[in-house]
Amino acid sequence: MSPHSESPTPAKQLGVFHVNGETHEVAFAPHHTLLEVLREDLGLTGTTHGCELGECGTCTVLVDGTPVLSCLTLALEVAGGADGDPRPIETIEGLADGPNLHPLQDAFADLGASQCGYCSSGFMLTANALLRDDPAPDRAKIRTALAGNICRCTGYVKIFEAVELAAARLRGEARQPARETLYGS
Amino acid sequence: MLRLPTFRYHRPRTAAEAVRILAESGPKARFVAGGTDLYPNMKRRHQSAEHLISLARVEELRGIDGDGPAGTCTIGAMTTLREIERDPRIGAWYPAFVQAVASVSSPLLRNMGTIGGNLLLDTRCNYYNQTEEWRASIDFCMKERGPICWVAPGSPRCYAVQSSDTVPLLCAIGAEVTLLSPGGERRVAVDDLYRDDGIAYLTKRPDELLTRVHLPASGAWSAAYHKLRRRGSIDFPVLGVGAWVARDGERIADVRVRIGGVGSMPIHATETEAMLRGQPVTEELVRAAAELSFKPARTMDNTDSEVPYRKKMAPIFVRRALSECLGL
Ligand SMILES: Cc1cc2nc3c(=O)[nH]c(=O)nc-3n(C[C@H](O)[C@H](O)[C@H](O)COP(=O)(O)OP(=O)(O)OC[C@H]3O[C@@H](n4cnc5c(N)ncnc54)[C@H](O)[C@@H]3O)c2cc1C
Ligand code: SF4
Ligand code: FES
Ligand code: FES
Numbered sequence: 001m002s003p004h005s006e007s008p009t010p011a012k013q014l015g016v017f018h019v020n021g022e023t024h025e026v027a028f029a030p031h032h033t034l035l036e037v038l039r040e041d042l043g044l045t046g047t048t049h050g051c052e053l054g055e056c057g058t059c060t061v062l063v064d065g066t067p068v069l070s071c072l073t074l075a076l077e078v079a080g081g082a083d084g085d086p087r088p089i090e091t092i093e094g095l096a097d098g099p100n101l102h103p104l105q106d107a108f109a110d111l112g113a114s115q116c117g118y119c120s121s122g123f124m125l126t127a128n129a130l131l132r133d134d135p136a137p138d139r140a141k142i143r144t145a146l147a148g149n150i151c152r153c154t155g156y157v158k159i160f161e162a163v164e165l166a167a168a169r170l171r172g173e174a175r176q177p178a179r180e181t182l183y184g185s
Numbered sequence: 186m187l188r189l190p191t192f193r194y195h196r197p198r199t200a201a202e203a204v205r206i207l208a209e210s211g212p213k214a215r216f217v218a219g220g221t222d223l224y225p226n227m228k229r230r231h232q233s234a235e236h237l238i239s240l241a242r243v244e245e246l247r248g249i250d251g252d253g254p255a256g257t258c259t260i261g262a263m264t265t266l267r268e269i270e271r272d273p274r275i276g277a278w279y280p281a282f283v284q285a286v287a288s289v290s291s292p293l294l295r296n297m298g299t300i301g302g303n304l305l306l307d308t309r310c311n312y313y314n315q316t317e318e319w320r321a322s323i324d325f326c327m328k329e330r331g332p333i334c335w336v337a338p339g340s341p342r343c344y345a346v347q348s349s350d351t352v353p354l355l356c357a358i359g360a361e362v363t364l365l366s367p368g369g370e371r372r373v374a375v376d377d378l379y380r381d382d383g384i385a386y387l388t389k390r391p392d393e394l395l396t397r398v399h400l401p402a403s404g405a406w407s408a409a410y411h412k413l414r415r416r417g418s419i420d421f422p423v424l425g426v427g428a429w430v431a432r433d434g435e436r437i438a439d440v441r442v443r444i445g446g447v448g449s450m451p452i453h454a455t456e457t458e459a460m461l462r463g464q465p466v467t468e469e470l471v472r473a474a475a476e477l478s479f480k481p482a483r484t485m486d487n488t489d490s491e492v493p494y495r496k497k498m499a500p501i502f503v504r505r506a507l508s509e510c511l512g513l
Contacts, residue, residue: 010191031191033224052187053225055419057293066267066296072224073297076194077241083196084242126293147418148291 015079018086019044020094028075035059035070038091046092046121050150057149060122062090067126069148092121095128103166104128110177113162115153123149127163135171139164187228187316192237200245200365203238204394208367210236216394218263218302221294226307230317231329246301246396253278256402262301262362262395267292269300279400281408285354285427288412291419301395304352304362304375308345308383308449309421310487312336328384336487344485345383345449352379353427353445354410359401364393372399376443379450386449406431409509411502413446415489422446423490424482424498428506437461437511442503447484447495454478454503466511475504 012027019042028037035052038044038061050056052071059071063078064087080086095102104124107113114120123146130137130145137145142163143156151159161181168175195210197203207214214236217223226232240246240263247264249272251257258278260269269275269286276283289295289303312320312335313328325331328343336344356376363372375398378388389395408429414420425445431438440461442454456477464470482499486492507513 010193030194031189033189036186036188049186053228054221054290054294057291060293067293068297069221069293072220074189074194074220074224074239076196077239145292148293 015075015081016086017042017075017079017089019089020091021088023086026079028079030076032075033071034061034063034073034075034078034089037075038070038089044091044093048118048121050118055150056119056122057126058119058122060125060149062125062129063087065090065129065132067129090125090128092124095124102128103169104131104162107162107166107169107177108159111158111162111165111181113154113158119149119151119153123151123159127166131163131167131170136167137163189224189227190230190233192234195236195238196242197238197240198242198244200243200394200396203240203243204365204367204392206236206238207394208392210238212391214238216240218299219265219294219297220302221290221298222302222306226314229315231313231320232307240301240394249275253400253403258400258403260300260398260400262397263299266295266298266300266303270295278403279358279408281354281410281427282351282358282400285351285410285412285425288410288422288425289350290421294419300351300398303349304355304378304398305387305389305395306347306349306352308343308386309348310336310343310345310383311489312487313345336485343383343449344487345386346485346488347379347386347445347448347450348421348488349445350410350412350422350425353425353443353451354408355398355427356443356451357427357429357441358406358408359429359441361399362395363397363399364389365396366390366393370396376451381448381450383449407510407512409506411506411509413490413495413498413502420489423488423495424502426499426502426506427451428503428510430507430510432466432511435465437464437466440507442478442507444478444482444499444503446488447482447499452481454481456481457503461507466513468508468513471507471511471513472504475500475507478503 017024026041038047048058050058054072060067061070078087195206215234216238246261248261266286326335334340360375411426412422413424427443429441443451457474460474479500484495
């Protein structure tokens with residue numbers, strides 16, 4: 001097999017990343033994606049890698065509050081440097097408030113919406129952006145918003161229920177999961 | 186990790202600067218918009234770029250301007266599909282366009298992908314959209330590095346498939362684009378932007394930057410887009426029908442039907458159109474005219490789904506799209 005003639009790996013360059021409210025100066029390879037910089041340079045391995053081709057959604061992070069695929073985002077596009085400020089990035093590591101889990105994390109745990117857990121960070125970040133936009137989305141809207149996140153374990157129903165439960169709790173309602181959701185009917 | 190190959194990165198601030206950098210960087214330079222088509226292709230090593238010219242900071246390529254009914258509505262090439270989907274003006278003036286935009290991939294990809302990138306999307310094929318190792322194991326095909334076509338081994342050409350959702354619709358409604366190069370600007374119909382060749386699938390020259398999409402005056406016509414795919418949540422179209430109808434009372438004054446996902450360019454359903462033009466609107470006529478799209482919608486076995494099924498569905502989707510336009 002003859003790979004494309006590829007130039008030698010270029011020198012790393014310095015850039016500033018604004019992740020979960022903290023600023024990091026990182027030396028990174030200019031052809032690396034945000035996913036690679038998060039996992040390999042910043043050690044933030046909560047953002048998982050699946051297909052790396054845009055098909056599965058597990059690498060979802062928020063950039064400027066909008067869910068995007070970190071496997072298809074060039075790190076250079078979000079880094080700050082001489083010609084601009086870094087763009088704010090949110091990953092799963094920033095979801096909890098200190099020792100207190102985010103209502104989405106609680107709800108995913110309570111309802112078994114996270115089984116192997118590989119897809120969970122992507123789902124929770126996409127859902128978080130949705131709930132900031134619309135605190136009371138109906139099931140159809142949740143399904144549509146999460147259409148780019150793929151889960152091979154749960155069958156999705158528990159995930160939709162967890163998002164609904166978290167939404168209710170975020171609205172200040174003291175909602176508990178339905179008995180049949182936890183124990184079956 | 187499936188990593189990108191290395192490249193030199195450029196970040197122009199204006200369209201003129203972007204075009205100049207491309208011209209100065211030689212043949213192995215490419216623009217990148219949202220990267221949702223180009224980066225997967227580069228990771229699989231079937232597209233490459235020694236110079237990557239990012240359009241992300243070219244502000245003049247963003248945004249929606251003008252007035253639909255007045256016929257001055259333009260959309261900057263770097264406007265994301267999400268922005269189009271959420272724009273109330275576009276929704277009111279061009280609902281069928283929003284229907285097509287909203288059917289592209291997934292919400293996450295629409296947050297990143299742009300309308301310019303969608304119009305210029307690389308053609309697709311089961312033997313091409315594979316990793317380098319996969320392709321090496323059966324030997325490369327002629328769209329990238331190899332000598333032959335695996336779909337039609339005796340063929341001198343490539344049959345990779347036009348797979349963008351907005352293309353059939355924008356062709357059908359008569360939208361146009363502006364292309365900018367060092368030699369100046371030109372405006373072409375989206376319908377004239379494509380060629381029936383899976384490799385050289387665009388009439389746009391490599392040195393041209395797509396700057397704006399121009400939508401026709403909204404109002405006295407209706408349009409529809411109907412898409413067939415395996416998973417409604419994310420998949421590319423294996424059939425995408427864009428239809429446009431202008432009525433004159435109970436008669437069909439004019440009609441255009443473009444079928445995507447079946448050939449290297451959007452297919453013109455010429456006989457279907459001819460049978461309808463000037464005729465009174467009836468369900469029987471639409472049904473009969475739609476049947477005539479079976480022949481031109483000749484698909485190859487190089488995308489998802491079975492060929493006989495896709496062929497059978499083409500007239501059905503043409504009928505549905507036309508019926509929606511006509512309120513049947
Ligand atoms: C899993 C998955 C599913 C998908 N499903 C669909 C689908 O269902 N329907 C669909 O239509 N698409 C689909 N896509 C493809 C893609 O997401 C969209 O077509 C998107 O709109 C491409 O836009 P982009 O800005 O990301 O393009 P890019 O990848 O940035 O660019 C695409 C091509 O156009 C060139 N280019 C981009 N902008 C310009 C410009 N202004 N001037 C000149 N050249 C330019 C680039 O050099 C490149 O060759 C899918 C992609 C993935 C990964
Ligand atoms: S149609 Fe043939 S030449 Fe074209 S990409 Fe497919 S296998 Fe390759
Ligand atoms: S790893 Fe990014 S979409 Fe699958
Ligand atoms: S919990 Fe295993 S993939 Fe979703």
